[in-house]
Amino acid sequence: MYGIEFRQVSKRYGSPASTPLVVDHISFGVPRGTLTTILGPSGCGKTTTLRMIAGLESPSSGQILIDGQDVTTLGPAQRNVSLVFQSYALFPHMNVLDNVCYGLRMSGQPPEAARAKAHAMLDTVGLNGLDQRMPSELSGGQQQRVALARALALEPAVLLFDEPLSNLDARLRRSMREEIRTLQQRLSLTVAYVTHDQSEALAVSDHIIVMDRGVIAQQGTPHELYEAPASEFVAGFMGEAMLFDGECDEQGATRLGPLAVQATRAVRAGKVKVAVRPEAWDIGPATREGLAARLLKRTYLGSVMEYTFATTLGEIFVVSPDVRTPLAPGAPVSLTLAGHGVSVVAAG
Secondary structure, eight states, rough: EEEEEEEEEEEEESSSTSSSSEEEEEEEEEEEOOOEEEESSSSHHHHHHHHHHSSSSSSSSEEHHHHHHHOOOOOOHHHHHHEEEOOOOOTTTTTTHHHHHHHHHHHOOOOHHHHHHHHHHHHHTTTTOOTTTTTTGOOOHHHHHHHHHHHHTTOOOOOEETTTTTTSOHHHHHHHHHHHHHHHHHHTTEEEEEEEEEHHHHHSSEEEEEETTEEEEEHHHHHHHHHHSSSSSHHSSOOOOOEEEEETTTTTTEEEEEEEOSSSSSSSSEEEEEOOOOOOOOOOOEEESSEEEEEEEEEEEEOOEEEEEEETTEEEEEEESSSSSSSOTOOEEEEOOSSSEEEEEEEE
């Protein structure tokens, strides 16, 4: 049974049937005890989808189930879900303990039981000893943990995250996403997580749903979406990729200049796009094999080198882990493709 299930759910704002759909007849399931990320650019419908799970928006059509129960017409308080907001939504006049207790008190728990549960949740998220601090006395990461403790205290069937890390700096984002993932796995939580950050989605998810203009462009595991995108949009959105024009034959073989690429999923013969990740290029000495290239510019980033090469296919961006022997500007090389990070998708 799914923790969350959408069956042909649509949403439009406004009553006329001519009003555009913000979410257009989408169906998906989030298995119990797993984390599914809803990913997409601004305006794709991902936040509206999350708000419909929470009961903050009502679908225009379709059916929403939580733990097998139809909750389509139920309000937020009747759904047994908790939402961690982007802004944390902590009460500034309450200390940490009272913030975590708030939902428990509102649900009718006695004060002592609520305080004991809140203390336990603060221990769970690593905030033991900070219960008397005010939100203004906490760092961004600590505030995020308080919001998480408050949500967990209610023991929801489903936990929802709306862009939870967008207000944190890069290092803290990485740390917090690891903590959220560890906590989700340890407690076997059913989680729906909304973000526009592809690396964040790849890092935390069991399953990813990529949305584009109100519909599901593709859904699958992080590996499936990164290595085998189903469309030009998904290939370009799931991490950095360059798209090249190609021609595919009946057997799925595609020519990319002098290079041969084999399609890993069914693609109609004819014009196609070849998506190549920056790390998929192998750099070798200039020979007659591979794609002839000349180095235009380089950037040292500590752990990798970034190169831009001039080729007959246009300028090509390459990321190389070899930082010990950087290429000299103007150096001639041959580029070949590795066995990963390359996919063939339908054009258009």
